[in-house]
Amino acid sequence: MTSTWQPLDHFLLMRGDDCLVLGHRLSEWCGHGPVLEQDMALTNIALDLIGQARLYYQYAGARLGQTEDQLAYLRTERNYFNAWLVEQPNGDFAHTIVRQFYYDWYENALLEVLEGSADEHLAAIAAKSRKEARYHRQFSSEWVIRLGDGTEESHQRMQVALNRLLPYVRELFENQPRHQMLIADGILSDVNGLWEGTEKEMKAVITEATLSFPVAAALPARGRDGLHTEHLGYLLTELQYMQRTYPGLTW
Amino acid sequence: MQPSIPTNKTAIWQELEAIPDPEIPVVSIVDLGMIRAVECQDQRIIIHLSPTYNGCPALEVIQMQIRATLEQSFHRSVEVKLALDPPWTTDWITPSGREKLRNYGIAPPQPRKAPSGWRDETANVSCPHCGSSATGLVSAYGSTPCKALYRCNDCLEPFDYFKCH
Numbered sequence: 488m489t490s491t492w493q494p495l496d497h498f499l500l501m502r503g504d505d506c507l508v509l510g511h512r513l514s515e516w517c518g519h520g521p522v523l524e525q526d527m528a529l530t531n532i533a534l535d536l537i538g539q540a541r542l543y544y545q546y547a548g549a550r551l552g553q554t555e556d557q558l559a560y561l562r563t564e565r566n567y568f569n570a571w572l573v574e575q576p577n578g579d580f581a582h583t584i585v586r587q588f589y590y591d592w593y594e595n596a597l598l599e600v601l602e603g604s605a606d607e608h609l610a611a612i613a614a615k616s617r618k619e620a621r622y623h624r625q626f627s628s629e630w631v632i633r634l635g636d637g638t639e640e641s642h643q644r645m646q647v648a649l650n651r652l653l654p655y656v657r658e659l660f661e662n663q664p665r666h667q668m669l670i671a672d673g674i675l676s677d678v679n680g681l682w683e684g685t686e687k688e689m690k691a692v693i694t695e696a697t698l699s700f701p702v703a704a705a706l707p708a709r710g711r712d713g714l715h716t717e718h719l720g721y722l723l724t725e726l727q728y729m730q731r732t733y734p735g736l737t738w
Numbered sequence: 739m740q741p742s743i744p745t746n747k748t749a750i751w752q753e754l755e756a757i758p759d760p761e762i763p764v765v766s767i768v769d770l771g772m773i774r775a776v777e778c779q780d781q782r783i784i785i786h787l788s789p790t791y792n793g794c795p796a797l798e799v800i801q802m803q804i805r806a807t808l809e810q811s812f813h814r815s816v817e818v819k820l821a822l823d824p825p826w827t828t829d830w831i832t833p834s835g836r837e838k839l840r841n842y843g844i845a846p847p848q849p850r851k852a853p854s855g856w857r858d859e860t861a862n863v864s865c866p867h868c869g870s871s872a873t874g875l876v877s878a879y880g881s882t883p884c885k886a887l888y889r890c891n892d893c894l895e896p897f898d899y900f901k902c903h
């Protein structure tokens with residue numbers, strides 16, 4: 488199946504998978520948030536992300552002759568192309584917020600350039616998603632500041648989360664060899680080039696939060712090739728359970 | 739022979755104006771500015787619908803309602819096309835839509851300053867119950883994707899604010 492995927496299909500699936508997997512992770516907070524408002528905030532962001540995933544899957548599905556449900560529920564782990572960061576477990580609230588913070592800054596930078604994509608449909612998806620992404624980034628950045636500049640314990644937990652998750656971040660900003668043609672055609676831009684500016688802006692928030700930006704080597708993450716950490720398999724088992732057990736089930 | 743049924747655009751718009759938003763039923767989908775265009779062909783009506791939020795669960799219900807309403811009224815096949823570009827904005831909510839929201843207890847969206855940096859300023863929102871401007875944000879996310887939760891410091895009532903989008 489993978490051999491029939493064009494570079495654009497891979498990119499669309501990669502974007503859809505980032506959104507779906509992170510959206511699913513956030514939905515795990517439903518009913519468990521530290522306070523009601525944050526429970527609702529995390530599940531609202533989950534809803535936005537799953538909505539974004541649908542736009543990418545619908546577009547990819549139209550190209551591949553598959554439905555969005557087939558793409559979400561019937562692909563196996565090795566055919567999921569999300570980054571390692573988004574499949575990492577929720578951990579404590581600090582880990583969830585930091586994961587979101589890193590992701591939001593990446594997504595905002597990416598959507599900003601995709602809005603100018605030579606592919607009109609992709610540009611429209613980006614323009615539509617960008618407003619929501621901006622709202623997410625403000626939410627996670629404000630929490631980074633509030634918790635970093637909060638109590639001794641919240642500060643310490645935030646620093647632990649920042650240090651633990653930073654090695655996953657560089658994968659988001661790696662150009663994929665199979666996307667070379669997309670970059671040449673102006674459909675996609677050089678993602679690697681987005682890192683410097685984004686890092687600087689994230690650093691400013693982290694400094695305002697009285698935290699320190701970690702110094703850490705990047706992990707040799709290969710989520711974009713379908714190679715994942717052990718966590719994704721468990722997540723997909725839950726996400727795909729109904730369709731695997733009752734194939735073709737509809738509401 | 740079927741009776742001839744008028745399919746002029748004005749009649750279609752009138753039908754659309756009667757379709758409520760499933761989550762905020764006091765406003766119609768026209769009030770919310772979700773209908774971008776109405777196309778009338780021989781045997782077909784095409785409605786261009788702009789989704790408010792990507793993950794909004796109401797969207798599918800709205801599409802279904804548009805089809806059901808128009809098919810019943812005009813006996814034509816109805817197609818609903820999603821119009822993503824340009825993206826929907828709260829600026830498209832009509833003045834009467836804003837008034838209906840306020841009367842229902844939801845503060846309508848306030849225009850925002852052009853963004854600079856990642857922080858958007860909190861809007862200066864008036865309480866829909868007593869009109870006081872002494873209000874504060876409780877949570878950036880509310881009961882549905884389009885709302886934030888506020889509290890009035892004068893009448894002490896909590897209320898929803900339709901977020902600027």
Ligand SMILES: [Zn+2]
Pocket residue numbers: 865866867868869870890891892893894895
């Ligand atoms: Zn009041």
